[in-house]
Amino acid sequence: MRIDELPTPALLVERAALEANLDTMSAALPGARLRPHVKAHKCTALAHRQHANGHAGFTCATVRECEVMAAAGLGADLLLANEVLDTRRLGALVRDGARVTVAVDSPETVVAAAAGGVREVLVDVNVGLPRCGCPPERAGELADTARRAGLEVRGVMGYEGHLMLVADPADRARMTGDAMALLTAAAADVGGEIISAGGTGTYVDNTWATEIQAGSYALMDTAYGAVVPFGQALSVLGTVVSVAATHAVVDVGLKSLGMDHGLPTIAEAQVWFCSDEHTTFAPETPVRVGDRIRVLPAHVDPTVVLHERMHLVDGDVVVETWAVDMRGW
Ligand code: PLP
Ligand code: MN
Numbered sequence: 001m002r003i004d005e006l007p008t009p010a011l012l013v014e015r016a017a018l019e020a021n022l023d024t025m026s027a028a029l030p031g032a033r034l035r036p037h038v039k040a041h042k043c044t045a046l047a048h049r050q051h052a053n054g055h056a057g058f059t060c061a062t063v064r065e066c067e068v069m070a071a072a073g074l075g076a077d078l079l080l081a082n083e084v085l086d087t088r089r090l091g092a093l094v095r096d097g098a099r100v101t102v103a104v105d106s107p108e109t110v111v112a113a114a115a116g117g118v119r120e121v122l123v124d125v126n127v128g129l130p131r132c133g134c135p136p137e138r139a140g141e142l143a144d145t146a147r148r149a150g151l152e153v154r155g156v157m158g159y160e161g162h163l164m165l166v167a168d169p170a171d172r173a174r175m176t177g178d179a180m181a182l183l184t185a186a187a188a189d190v191g192g193e194i195i196s197a198g199g200t201g202t203y204v205d206n207t208w209a210t211e212i213q214a215g216s217y218a219l220m221d222t223a224y225g226a227v228v229p230f231g232q233a234l235s236v237l238g239t240v241v242s243v244a245a246t247h248a249v250v251d252v253g254l255k256s257l258g259m260d261h262g263l264p265t266i267a268e269a270q271v272w273f274c275s276d277e278h279t280t281f282a283p284e285t286p287v288r289v290g291d292r293i294r295v296l297p298a299h300v301d302p303t304v305v306l307h308e309r310m311h312l313v314d315g316d317v318v319v320e321t322w323a324v325d326m327r328g329w
Contacts, residue, residue, distance in 0.1 A: 001318040003237055003311070004292060009256040010237045011307040011324075012294065015314050017231035018046075018218060024230065025217050026053040029203060035059045035079060035196060037215030040301050042326035043310060044072035046218060059196075059213040063089050065326045070098040072325075077101075079122065079196060081157060081213060083109045083132050091117025101154055105134040107145055114149040121151050122196060125186045127158035127179040136182045140189030155194030158183035159213070164201030165227060172227075173205040180208035200224055221300040223261040235294035236264075236303065237311075238279070240287050248287050252295040253277040258302025265296040 003012065025034060036050045039061035047058060047069065057077035060066045066078050067089060075098030083103055084090065090100050094117055103124040104110045113121055123143050126133030134142055143153045160179040166172040180197065187195050198212035201224065206212060216224050219234040238252035250266070253276050257264050263271045270282040279295060287293065297303040304310070305327055312320040 003313055003316050003318060008237055008239045009252045011310040012235045012237050013310050013312050014233045015312050015319060017233035021218050021230045021233060022049060022053050029212055030054060032057060033211060035211045035213050037213045038065055038326060040215030041219055042304055042324050043322050044068060044325050045322035047074050062329060064329050066093060066100055068326045085112045087112050087116025087118050094119060103157055105132050110146045110149050114151055119152055120154050121146050122154055122157045122194060123190050125156050125158040125183055127160050127182045129159060129162040133158060136186040139186035143190040153192050155192030156183060156187045156190050157196035160202060164199050165223060176202045176205045184208050200228055216300050219300050222265050222296050222298045232296055234300055235296050238293055238295050240289055240291040243289055247280050247282050249278050249280050250293055251277060252279050256306055257297050258299040261298035264298060266293060
């Protein structure tokens with residue numbers, strides 16, 4: 001099939017860029033040094049590619065991601081890097097033979113993990129992002145609480161998400177070091193083998209973590225394109241549906257693009273704005289009604305989740321179609 005035959009909007013993944021991104025990251029962080037985060041692509045076919053590149057452990061953001069990964073045969077070592085109060089479905093996965101480690105940052109999440117049948121946890125430590133994570137100085141005490149509840153404490157995690165898009169590489173490296181000083185101090189109090197942290201923006205600088213939880217690197221987006229050397233594999237294919245003297249309109253809008261990192265990008269054009277089903281842009285070279293164009297999203301995760309499938313393409317040829325099968329809750 002050619003991309004001209006796809007109904008639009010359609011999520012495209014450039015095969016060559018994807019493969020280069022996977023190989024670049026696997027060379028930098030081989031084997032267990034990378035625990036790929038599946039929330040960025042939500043696609044078990046893509047996770048199988050990461051597994052084939054040598055990464056057996058994965059990071060998940062939701063219970064459903066864990067379930068779908070396990071059902072796809074990729075449940076050998078899943079980290080749910082979020083706090084979960086209703087752990088019943090996770091316990092069922094563990095009983096069915098998956099290995100699931102869950103983040104805890106409070107006595108309540110420890111109790112929930114043990115009650116639901118989860119056996120292994122990481123103590124989630126706040127390293128500067130005002131989101132989840134206990135204060136570093138409380139981590140040891142929480143680990144003791146978890147062990148008393150019968151849980152195996154595999155170590156710590158601490159996500160420095162506030163640093164991923166720091167523009168100056170030297171600033172990003174220095175701030176990552178400061179954040180990881182908090183995490184390594186907590187790790188000394190907690191014990192265990194794992195120090196899990198990092199993402200696509202800090203994978204080079206974060207030499208303190210034993211494993212990096214990067215996800216966006218595989219498909220990429222324009223926000224990360226400004227700070228890390230991975231290729232833009234992801235785009236949303238659209239059809240030009242209207243052309244005026246000053247601007248043109250493509251059928252890719254808010255409902256097919258994650259917009260929280262800003263406007264999408266169109267090659268050789270100025271993007272003016274997005275509405276529900278449309279992006280209005282000023283082309284530098286004339287476009288015609290019916291032309292197919294690629295719209296590059298600014299943020300990969302909330303873009304992918306709006307689509308049921310992604311099409312792996314080689315130029316204008318669709319070589320494979322993959323379900324975005326980890327969507328939903
Ligand atoms: N770890 C956690 C807990 C996250 O929430 C994220 C992304 O938000 C990441 C790691 C890194 O992902 P990415 O490589 O897409 O920045
Ligand atoms: Mn993201």
